[in-house]
Amino acid sequence: MNDHALYLIPVLLGETTVSKVIPPYNIGVVSRLRYFIVEDVRSARRFLKKCNPQIDIDALTFFELNKHTDKKEIASYLTPMKKGESIGVISEAGCPAIADPGADVVAIAQQKGYKVVPLVGPSSLLMAIMASGFNGQSFAFHGYLPINAGERAIKLKQYENRAYSEDQTQLFIETPYRNQKLAEDILQHCKPQTQLCIAINISCDDEYIVTRNIRTWKGKLPDMHKKPTVFLIYKGY
């Protein structure tokens, strides 16, 4: 590494091997870093060991960044960069700063004028769009839907409308133990001809990515309880 930078380091999505989803270049980068900002220290250590069993984990410094972290504290995590050190950012699953709190520290790094370098790795959102067959020239990710039944129904209809009026693929996710409920809500509130792609355990051995219309899904939903799942809806015909 010639320049010091904030490296955004994707990790595995569930139980799979490093060589399946991580480019060799990333192993070199993580092996040279001494500072990490991580969503969960335990899982970050496990990932680093998988990348390179030679890494001396105890010599590394970890700063924890998750929803419990005080926003004021985050800027201090970047102090090593002032001294010319690089830092890695690692989230719980997939790509940091996508659907996790990592974007806060990236925003501060950009404000301070530090170099930010995203590395390649698995993104369940992007891979779900690719495999859905839906529009990849226009798409929107909305994170989590509201839990309240009334608000959720309104949001679902609003996103469905956008799929038709803007020809835009709509993506959202749910806490894994509530996936089955969300799938049923989608079947209840969306039009029979609307297309729904259910993408479960992406990049893992039991990966399941299937697109059907709402009418066809009824009574035939797969088991997605506690499994990481991406939901995509798109206009039908």
Place this chain on the structure above:
Amino acid sequence: MNDHALYLIPVLLGETTVSKVIPPYNIGVVSRLRYFIVEDVRSARRFLKKCNPQIDIDALTFFELNKHTDKKEIASYLTPMKKGESIGVISEAGCPAIADPGADVVAIAQQKGYKVVPLVGPSSLLMAIMASGFNGQSFAFHGYLPINAGERAIKLKQYENRAYSEDQTQLFIETPYRNQKLAEDILQHCKPQTQLCIAINISCDDEYIVTRNIRTWKGKLPDMHKKPTVFLIYKGY
């Protein structure tokens, strides 16, 4: 490969090495495939040779899928799958079925009930979101903006409004030789406090991903002429 499937195979984004952005697993997959649906035959052959110089390119069958391809012809490209053969999909740059015509053949494969398997690789859109510091819990990609000046101004303001009203990161791209013009249009039409991330040549040696507000960018735009660039806007403060 136990199952036959439609494999979605990402390629390099410009001049970089395979090991920097492609997981080792992908090399095994492309080395075993005999059929490919590609956006451009020449660049697909070059990529396959880079992945594995041992591949006998002349023994492979290529079907070309780009904006000139007759939609009716696309379904016939999947004929080898009926006989239990797997097929790879390769676009000009980055991830197939994202911002390219590949989604059409994926949609047909899903309709026919074929297994679709997305592989990991570089996505300029996703990597730009990661490194922008903008909201990664809500984002929308809009493809190309209209060329007509009036329509373009309307769209830019509409997307900027959504960045504020929905707290949503807005992404778009342009034909590389018109990048400079688009950047100037953004500076002209967006609010001074709105944030703009310009992400040029992602994953290449001269990668440049910088976030500033519109006010700060004025008079200081980088050279992006003919360089693949992603533009992202987000609410300022």
